[in-house]
Amino acid sequence: MSASTTALQRWWHAVWPASTLIAAIVLAWEVYARFSGVKPTTLPSPSRVVEQLISNAPALADNALPTIIATASGFALSVTSAFVFSILVDFVRPLRRALFPVFIISQTLPLVAIAPLVVLWFGFGLLPKILLIALVTFFPMMVSLVQGYDSTDKDMEWLLRSMGAGRRKVFLLARLPSAIPYFFTGLRISITYAVVGAIFAEYSGAAKGLGIYMLSAKNNFRPDLVLAAVFCSAFITLVLFGMTVVLERVSTPWVRREGEAQ
Amino acid sequence: MSAETKRLALRGVGKQFGDLNVLGDVSIDVAPGEFVSILGPSGAGKSTIFQILTGGTKADTGVIAFDGSELADASDKFALMPQKDALMPWRRIVDNATLGLEVQGLSRKTAREKVAPLFEEFGLAGFEQHYPHQLSGGMRQRVALLRTVIQQRQMLLLDEPFGALDALTRTAMQQWLERMWGQHNWTALLITHDVREAVFLSDRIYVLSARPARVTHEIRVPLARPRRVADLASPEATRIEAELLEALLGT
Numbered sequence: 001m002s003a004s005t006t007a008l009q010r011w012w013h014a015v016w017p018a019s020t021l022i023a024a025i026v027l028a029w030e031v032y033a034r035f036s037g038v039k040p041t042t043l044p045s046p047s048r049v050v051e052q053l054i055s056n057a058p059a060l061a062d063n064a065l066p067t068i069i070a071t072a073s074g075f076a077l078s079v080t081s082a083f084v085f086s087i088l089v090d091f092v093r094p095l096r097r098a099l100f101p102v103f104i105i106s107q108t109l110p111l112v113a114i115a116p117l118v119v120l121w122f123g124f125g126l127l128p129k130i131l132l133i134a135l136v137t138f139f140p141m142m143v144s145l146v147q148g149y150d151s152t153d154k155d156m157e158w159l160l161r162s163m164g165a166g167r168r169k170v171f172l173l174a175r176l177p178s179a180i181p182y183f184f185t186g187l188r189i190s191i192t193y194a195v196v197g198a199i200f201a202e203y204s205g206a207a208k209g210l211g212i213y214m215l216s217a218k219n220n221f222r223p224d225l226v227l228a229a230v231f232c233s234a235f236i237t238l239v240l241f242g243m244t245v246v247l248e249r250v251s252t253p254w255v256r257r258e259g260e261a262q
Numbered sequence: 263m264s265a266e267t268k269r270l271a272l273r274g275v276g277k278q279f280g281d282l283n284v285l286g287d288v289s290i291d292v293a294p295g296e297f298v299s300i301l302g303p304s305g306a307g308k309s310t311i312f313q314i315l316t317g318g319t320k321a322d323t324g325v326i327a328f329d330g331s332e333l334a335d336a337s338d339k340f341a342l343m344p345q346k347d348a349l350m351p352w353r354r355i356v357d358n359a360t361l362g363l364e365v366q367g368l369s370r371k372t373a374r375e376k377v378a379p380l381f382e383e384f385g386l387a388g389f390e391q392h393y394p395h396q397l398s399g400g401m402r403q404r405v406a407l408l409r410t411v412i413q414q415r416q417m418l419l420l421d422e423p424f425g426a427l428d429a430l431t432r433t434a435m436q437q438w439l440e441r442m443w444g445q446h447n448w449t450a451l452l453i454t455h456d457v458r459e460a461v462f463l464s465d466r467i468y469v470l471s472a473r474p475a476r477v478t479h480e481i482r483v484p485l486a487r488p489r490r491v492a493d494l495a496s497p498e499a500t501r502i503e504a505e506l507l508e509a510l511l512g513t
């Protein structure tokens with residue numbers, strides 16, 4: 001089992017600096033919270049947060065589920081529409097010049113101001129959350145895809161045209177596959193935005209969700225519960241992030257990766 | 263030989279990109295079964311000639327005839343090998359080799375069956391399922407060449423196929439191509455800036471001037487085939503090499 005041992009060693013080699021740093025920060029926080037005389041209602045210690053996390057686990061899970069559902073559906077909508085629009089603007093160049101300024105403006109809208117309005121217009125249900133998540137993740141996804149298409153090797157396109165390929169075939173055989181690494185980069189960046197977007201939307205009004213849970217915990221002077229919910233959202237983000245990494249690995253077997261044998 | 267029996271005939275071809283006068287006046291002939299090279303300084307417009315032939319861009323002036331009749335716009339006469347190997351990193355070697363067949367509409371299965379017997383000859387047996395990044399530079403070039411010849415077009419257009427290889431691998435590839443040349447009935451136009459490569463492989467060599475490109479010399483290489491690397495040391499080959507270098511440096 002020497003192969004798995006080295007894989008484990010490699011993994012440890014990759015994670016130990018960050019893990020050590022995080023452990024040090026948590027330890028310093030714990031020491032400060034316990035011995036500085038600061039009130040737990042101002043700064044709870046990490047151990048207290050974990051305690052609350054465990055004792056409130058059912059409520060947290062109950063609130064995490066709507067957040068996960070909103071994130072997943074909003075993100076799915078965003079990725080799908082970014083994909084459709086990216087193909088449109090790749091085939092119809094004037095459309096790119098018409099749409100990009102509009103999308104860029106959409107990115108300048110402050111979420112703090114927009115989120116309550118969207119909730120006001122579309123209610124406390126799933127729809128405003130999906131829309132807000134799409135708003136924050138659509139553009140990065142779309143830009144990644146368009147950049148990916150444009151990264152296509154010119155000789156490759158020339159070669160395909162010399163073989164008799166039309167625009168559709170050039171797109172399917174060269175431009176689309178060239179965009180795959182860019183697509184995954186976009187995916188990794190926007191999945192973190194998506195969770196933040198979902199929580200923001202819930203914070204502005206929701207029946208259930210980690211966002212609204214944080215808000216009511218704050219209003220009840222329970223920073224320990226706020227932090228427990230923050231921990232949950234961070235955990236969700238990390239899991240989703242990990243899923244995109246795994247998805248990228250299995251769907252791009254041709255990419256040579258560090259530490260991999262030839 | 264009359265113009266009618268030429269496989270390819272370029273007459274007074276000129277091309278400008280905006281203010282950049284790339285091709286001045288280029289006239290080139292290739293007979294069926296002939297190996298012709300175009301030798302010229304880099305940036306002279308050599309690749310532009312291939313662009314024009316494959317319909318990537320249009321010539322401003324001149325006429326191009328193929329087998330005696332004017333070349334149609336989107337030509338299906340040529341199989342192109344671009345300067346870089348242009349292998350698709352996401353396709354396995356076998357699927358890179360069959361790319362042209364797939365574009366022609368063959369099913370993946372049929373295309374694979376058609377290309378399979380050639381892997382041995384191209385020194386690629388056992389690498390069918392590899393990805394391009396797992397292959398050496400010389401092997402990648404052989405895949406690119408296999409992808410080119412499998413299209414069974416009437417003429418091969420090879421744009422500096424060995425330009426990116428180290429000297430030793432390049433010589434090995436030239437030897438290999440010369441051997442392949444003897445076994446197949448190909449017609450080829452090769453772009454290169456390597457004088458020895460041109461001498462070793464060609465029946466005839468055109469020397470181009472710097473931009474705007476025109477043909478300054480046309481030199482025959484009467485060395486017998488099959489050729490070996492040692493033949494490059496013969497007085498005949500040395501004389502041609504010197505003549506070519508003088509032509510290139512003198513202009």
Ligand SMILES: Nc1ncnc2c1ncn2[C@@H]1O[C@H](COP(=O)(O)OP(=O)(O)O)[C@@H](O)[C@H]1O
Nearest residue numbers: 279282284302303304305306307308309310311
């Ligand atoms: N599509 C194009 N548009 C504008 N300029 C081009 C284009 N293609 C080639 N050129 C220019 O034409 C010149 C000759 O290019 P090329 O034919 O590739 O040279 P060579 O292959 O001899 O090195 C270069 O200066 C290049 O920048």
Ligand SMILES: [Mg+2]
Nearest residue numbers: 308309345421
């Ligand atoms: Mg060139």
